[in-house]
Amino acid sequence: MNHTTQEGINNAHLWPLTTVVDMHGRLMIGGCNVATLARQYGTPLYLFDEETIRSACRTWRTALAACYRGETAVHYASKALLNTALTHLIADEGLGLDVVSGGELYVALRAGFPPQRIHMHGNAKTRAELEQALASGIGQIIVDNLDELAMLANLTAYRSPPQPIALRIAPDIVTNTHAHIQTGHATSKFGLPLDALDAAAERLRTAPGLCLIGLHAHLGSQLFDLEPYAAEIDTLLDSASRLRDRHGFIIQQINIGGGAGVPYTADQHPFDVHALAMRLGEALTDECRRRGFPLLHLVIEPGRSIIARAGVALYTIIATKNLPHMRFLHIDGGMGDNIRPALYGARYSAVLAERANAPIEESVAITGRYCESGDVLIHAAPLPRASVGDILAVPVAGAYTLSMASTYNLTPRPAVVMVNGGSVRLIQRRETYEDMIARDVVSSQGQV
Numbered sequence: 360m361n362h363t364t365q366e367g368i369n370n371a372h373l374w375p376l377t378t379v380v381d382m383h384g385r386l387m388i389g390g391c392n393v394a395t396l397a398r399q400y401g402t403p404l405y406l407f408d409e410e411t412i413r414s415a416c417r418t419w420r421t422a423l424a425a426c427y428r429g430e431t432a433v434h435y436a437s438k439a440l441l442n443t444a445l446t447h448l449i450a451d452e453g454l455g456l457d458v459v460s461g462g463e464l465y466v467a468l469r470a471g472f473p474p475q476r477i478h479m480h481g482n483a484k485t486r487a488e489l490e491q492a493l494a495s496g497i498g499q500i501i502v503d504n505l506d507e508l509a510m511l512a513n514l515t516a517y518r519s520p521p522q523p524i525a526l527r528i529a530p531d532i533v534t535n536t537h538a539h540i541q542t543g544h545a546t547s548k549f550g551l552p553l554d555a556l557d558a559a560a561e562r563l564r565t566a567p568g569l570c571l572i573g574l575h576a577h578l579g580s581q582l583f584d585l586e587p588y589a590a591e592i593d594t595l596l597d598s599a600s601r602l603r604d605r606h607g608f609i610i611q612q613i614n615i616g617g618g619a620g621v622p623y624t625a626d627q628h629p630f631d632v633h634a635l636a637m638r639l640g641e642a643l644t645d646e647c648r649r650r651g652f653p654l655l656h657l658v659i660e661p662g663r664s665i666i667a668r669a670g671v672a673l674y675t676i677i678a679t680k681n682l683p684h685m686r687f688l689h690i691d692g693g694m695g696d697n698i699r700p701a702l703y704g705a706r707y708s709a710v711l712a713e714r715a716n717a718p719i720e721e722s723v724a725i726t727g728r729y730c731e732s733g734d735v736l737i738h739a740a741p742l743p744r745a746s747v748g749d750i751l752a753v754p755v756a757g758a759y760t761l762s763m764a765s766t767y768n769l770t771p772r773p774a775v776v777m778v779n780g781g782s783v784r785l786i787q788r789r790e791t792y793e794d795m796i797a798r799d800v801v802s803s804q805g806q807v
């Protein structure tokens with residue numbers, strides 16, 4: 360295609376890297392006509408652009424390696440989204456994986472992800488999940504609290520070689536984000552309070568099956584400010600010094616969690632991954648020198664910033680409702696596939712997939728199909744005049760949408776496709792009604 364037959368999309372920073380609009384106004388991603396895919400696979404459909412995912416992985420890896428002279432690793436936080444195809448892609452890009460449940464671990468292992476590159480999180484890991492993690496040869500278990508530490512010490516009493524672990528601390532740092540996704544404050548449910556570190560060290564002294572190699576903290580999600588990360592490194596290094604000086608433990612690795620924000624709407628700016636890497640590299644180098652450590656291994660766990668921009672949600676406009684000063688466009692998805700607006704007041708934007716750059720004619724409410732008045736995907740979306748049957752495309756839909764999806768109202772979850780270089784592949788089929796009753800048990804008494 361030459362330059363006279365396509366143009367860039369408005370607000371390109373919200374869309375996958377390969378997004379263009381063809382001479383007929385049609386949205387094209389990964390060389391594919393988005394509306395055609397929506398009609399072919401049905402809607403709601405989640406479309407992912409492979410190039411955008413790979414590029415985000417590479418940006419993180421190269422930025423970190425360029426800005427810090429010690430060892431670095433990027434672990435994708437799979438709670439943002441995980442499926443088999445994505446696991447393969449993350450493995451191929453050389454990232455590690457952060458899992459937070461037996462389910463995420465299962466999917467990763469079934470997809471062949473190297474267990475050594477997996478870290479397991481969670482504030483309420485069950486005994487079964489810990490046993491699953493230990494049996495799989497997972498690289499690291501990130502211990503969240505003293506009860507988990509005690510259980511793990513018991514489970515590994517005769518283990519050789521010992522299981523590598525890290526301790527997650529609550530660093531007592533407040534961040535500027537939605538209260539539901541703040542995690543670094545002193546009263547967070549996550550992580551050891553700083554004054555519990557000594558008790559953890561005491562417990563570890565009699566845990567021969569465990570080997571403490573790292574310290575972890577995670578401040579929260581959708582963060583844009585870099586300074587809290589520098590404060591976090593200071594607190595982590597302070598804790599590492601305390602473990603060394605009081606208890607003789609030598610920490611080798613500092614894991615600063617995830618949290619890098621992404622823009623969801625035109626008024627928000629892209630996060631500068633390189634600037635964060637520079638700030639982290641500088642802070643960690645200084646703190647290691649100041650406290651007499653060699654350059655410790657630096658790990659970071661981005662989730663949203665790897666996958667959010669690569670994903671676009673596609674819906675069909677099913678019906679409209681017109682009031683004197685208000686117009687609703689009812690779509691065939693909503694809070695079942697994207698709970699974020701209802702849960703966090705998250706804001707999104709949308710375009711019509713076949714009139715992508717057309718002039719704006721009205722402001723409409725994009726309303727979901729679920730039986731909740733709060734099921735409003737976008738309260739005021741500026742759009743060209745839209746009608747029943749039009750395909751609506753919502754960008755920045757890759758993170759914490761499908762991974763938090765439900766079958767509320769017994770509505771099947773969407774299909775997922777991956778596009779790349781003009782071709783498309785189905786990576787997760789649409790859920791069926793049969794899938795939804797697959798777990799139902801009918802006793803002989805109950806049979807009709």
Ligand SMILES: Cc1ncc(COP(=O)(O)O)c(C=O)c1O
Nearest residue numbers: 436577580617618660661662663
């Ligand atoms: C421990 C941990 N690491 C990483 C992440 C990923 O965060 P984000 O998707 O904001 O990068 C989370 C989620 O907030 C988390 O809880």
Ligand SMILES: N[C@@H](CCCC[NH3+])C(=O)O
Nearest residue numbers: 438540580581699758759
């Ligand atoms: N689910 C949240 C992010 C939570 C991150 C996990 N600790 C969101 O959609 O923004």
